[in-house]
Amino acid sequence: MAASSVVSEPVVKAGEAAGSAAAFGTNRLLLLWSTVIGKKIVMAVTGVIMVAFVIAHMLGNLKIFAGPKEINTYSRFLREVGMPELGYGDALWIVRLVLITAVTLHIIAAVTLTRVSWQARPIGYRERKDLETSFAARWMRWGGVILAVFIVFHILHFTLGMVGFQPGQFRELHVYSNVVAGFSVWPVSAFYILAMLALFSHLDHGIWSMLQTLGWSTARNQATLRLASRLIAGVVFAGFVSVPVAVLAGWIQ
Ligand code: HEM
Known part of the structure; x- marks a missing residue:
């Protein structure tokens, strides 16, 4: 009895120590988030995740030039990766959850930082350098809004087939024919190209800012x-x- 209490005491203390270490870690993260530099770090880290995703997605899309079999097999592979340890589509869901978290944190940090910069903006006097910076910042905000609208449209379009297709035209896992049918509608292609211009300008300035923050x-x-x-x-x-x-x-x- 005495021996077990001797053994259990340090275990309880270790548990408490782990709990308070976790609380300390959480407090520090919240403290970091409450600062301007903390939010910039969140923007940079979530930015790295999204840049890695767009590069991988762009490279995956190029498989379309190899033919229907290659791109359709790739689409199936994205759902089957990790099987049998994971279920069908589970790995894809993990990626989706990471991306949704990254996009949400990125947008919340951007909106909060925008409010802070509006509150700090001097009225009636601005140097040329400030004008340049606020022009780039405004462009980033508008680019971000266009991209957010694009991502919602894109998921409704190529993932769910709910917009931009004739009834029965969209078929799951038939990426090649979906993409050909989808882009044959020229206003849809024009919107994608416009959104990719916004992506270019967002990445051009965003990667640079991210490298500075890091x-x-x-x-x-x-x-x-x-x-x-x-x-x-x-x-x-x-x-x-x-x-x-x-x-x-x-x-x-
Ligand atoms: C011309 C440019 C693009 C094309 C042709 C394209 C094509 C596609 C296709 C065909 C799918 C469905 C794949 C499948 O079901 O296996 C898809 C999914 C997706 N795309 Fe794109 N994409 C483009 C640009 C983008 C960009 C710029 C982003 C992000 C900024 C993006 C984000 C996504 C996401 C998040 C999904 C997965 C949605 C889900 O399954 O939950 N795409 N894309």
Whole structure:
């Protein structure tokens, strides 16, 4: 009896210590979130997750140029990955949940930071540098709004087939024929191309800001990082836009 109480006491203390360490960690995270730099870090980290996703998605989309079998098999693979340990579509749901969390935190941080910058804005006097910064910030906000509208439309379009198709035209897992039918409607293709322009400008400025927030930019490497951000944004833009352009031009049908 005595032995068990001797053994159990440190275990309880270790549990309490773990609990208070977790509470301490949570408090520190909340404290960080309450600061401007904390929200910028959240924007940067969620930005990294979304940039990784768009690059992977753009590369996956290029499989359409290899033919219907390749892209349709790829779509099935995305649902079967991790089986049998995971169920059909589970891995895809994990990715969706990570993305939904990242997008939500990114938007909440952006809206809060925008409010802070509006409250701090001097009235009646502004230097030229401030004008440039606020122009870039305004562009980022509008680009972000266009992208948010685009993502909702895109999921209703190519994932659910609820908009942009004739009845019975959309078939799950038949990505090739869905994409060809979807982009044959030119206003839909035009909207995608416009949204990809917004994505280009958002990535161009966003990757650069992210590198600064994460402390990777120095006086010496600034020009290189600026160029690298533009290059990544340009490659992502070209990769995505090549698909609607190829359908409209009749290269894939
Ligand atoms: C021309 C550009 C694009 C094309 C052709 C395209 C194509 C597609 C297709 C065909 C699907 C369904 C895949 C399947 O069911 O297996 C899909 C899903 C998705 N796309 Fe895109 N996409 C484009 C751009 C984008 C961009 C820029 C984003 C994000 C910023 C994005 C986010 C998503 C997401 C989140 C899904 C998964 C939705 C879900 O299953 O929950 N896409 N895309």
